[in-house]
Amino acid sequence: MDKLIVTGNGPLNGEVRISGAKNAVLPILMSSLLVDGKLKISNIPHLHDITTTVSLLGQLGVQFQVDERMAIEADASGVNQIRAPYELVKTMRASILVLGPLLTRFGEAEVSLPGGCAIGSRPVNLHIKGLEQMGADIKIEDGYVKAKAARLKGARINMDLVSVTGTENLMMAATLADGTTTIENAAREPEVTDLANCLNAMGAKVTGAGSDVITIEGVKKLHSAEHRAISDRIETGTYLVAGAVTRGRVKCKDTDPTILDAVLGKLREAGANIAVGEDWIELDMKGKRPKAVNIYTAPYPAFPTDMQAQFVLLNAVADGTVTVVETIFENRFMHVQELQRMGADIQLNGNTAIVTGKPSLSGAPVMATDLRASACLALAGLVADSPVTIDRIYHIDRGYDCIEEKLSQLGASIKRVASHVWAREQKKPAA
Ligand code: EPZ
Secondary structure, three states, rough: OOOOEEEOOOOOOOEHHHHHHHHHHHHHHHHHHHHOOEEEEEEOOOOOOHHHHHHHHHHEEEEEEEEEEEEEEEEEEEEEEEOEEEEHHHHHHHHHHHHHHHHHOOOOEEEEEOOOEOOOOOOOOOHHHHHHOOEOOOOOOOOOEEEOOOEEOOOEOOOOOOHHHHHHHHHHHHOOEEOEEEEOOOOOOOHHHHHHHHHHOOOOOOOOEEEEEEEEEEOOOOOOOOOOOOOOOEEEEEEEHHHHOOOOOEEEEEHHHHHHHHHHHHHOHHHHHHOEEOOOOEEEOOOOOOOOOOOOEOOOOEEEEEEEHHHHHHHHEEEEEEEOOOOOOOOOOHHHHHHHHHEEEEEEEOOOOOOOOOOOOOEEEEEEOOOHHHHHHHHHHHHHHOOOEOOOOHHHHHHOOHHHHHHHOOOOOEEEEEEHHHHHHOOOOOO
């Protein structure tokens, strides 16, 4: 397995282009199953999860044209499979998003249960409960969700919990249902809104996306469409935090400042000067150490859980003692023990981390455990007094497009080393 070696190199200073949003593109790619025709999607990030999704959909019979301008054209007119196998689903939980589209277009779907991941058990009971309310007959057999419905019926669904992919799966299923569906306590994330906009371009009738009540009036068929995915707000926040922890200046281009209010507010509270334009955000610490900020994660528009690890790091090198409370996932503090190995002063108490900042951290070999934790560790290397070697970086490749190139563009000293090269270098006698 490759490793990333990150060496502190002073304040970052530069500009970086933000890629399309992974968590918008994944459900939008799955929505291609709804159309007996083509769906062209642009602003696609180069990520492992996108490759996984293309191979999963390819196995179901979707044909793809991929062009170098980060655009993908999916043609689901020849789909001839309704079974999403465990081998693929286990590598990417978001694969559960084929369930709604397959069921509503073909009347049948068999999707492997995704299973948990490092950050939590990740159940899909709310996806299943909503589809049953729409008239689906669902059995869980041999680790698969087996669903059947001649035609789904519109229903009034109240989600027990705010679920991003739960909202997305049910919204897609409702587009071809007989009648009108309302989803109450719906997720309000911008990626849900982006999916709704894409579905409407395909001829669906979705209203209320971005609020907590989404209404979908079922139609008979959807048609081919084109859609440009929104920019990645979490990638944006990650590079802004990189600027903050190194006391530097970072400008993120091709991004959207209107979907990052909670994160920009916390960066300003930490002492960052933030300037924004229509499609750019510039953070400038003017060489100052960030101030520590209390964090409480919650569904959008509150502070996003996907930025929690990055802010634990910010607080680990900031001035002050604060708490970081994780309310969405039950096990999303695995980056803490890695940061503690780097000398960070963090006490864990259930879903609360009490962080006392230090001016810098010490280098150490660390291990990435999930996507955002691995990004946090890469950023930690920027403020360590000796190199940080990060193992299991396949996690980072799932969600960050060309992270070495982008951080290097900002002045970071970061390199990817193949594990056999790294092992050989370890054996060399000390110079
Ligand atoms: C989406 O995951 C994102 N993934 C996650 O991003 C993100 O962290 C999460 O939303 C929260 O914002 C994608 O969009 C592909 P949830 P999702 O359903 O939809 C519980 C990243 O780093 N729940 O909103 O799987 C669940 O256990 C990833 O890019 C149920 O109990 O999350 C959690 O506690 C990580 N039953 C809470 O709801 C269900 O049926 C919110 O989960 C569904 C969810």
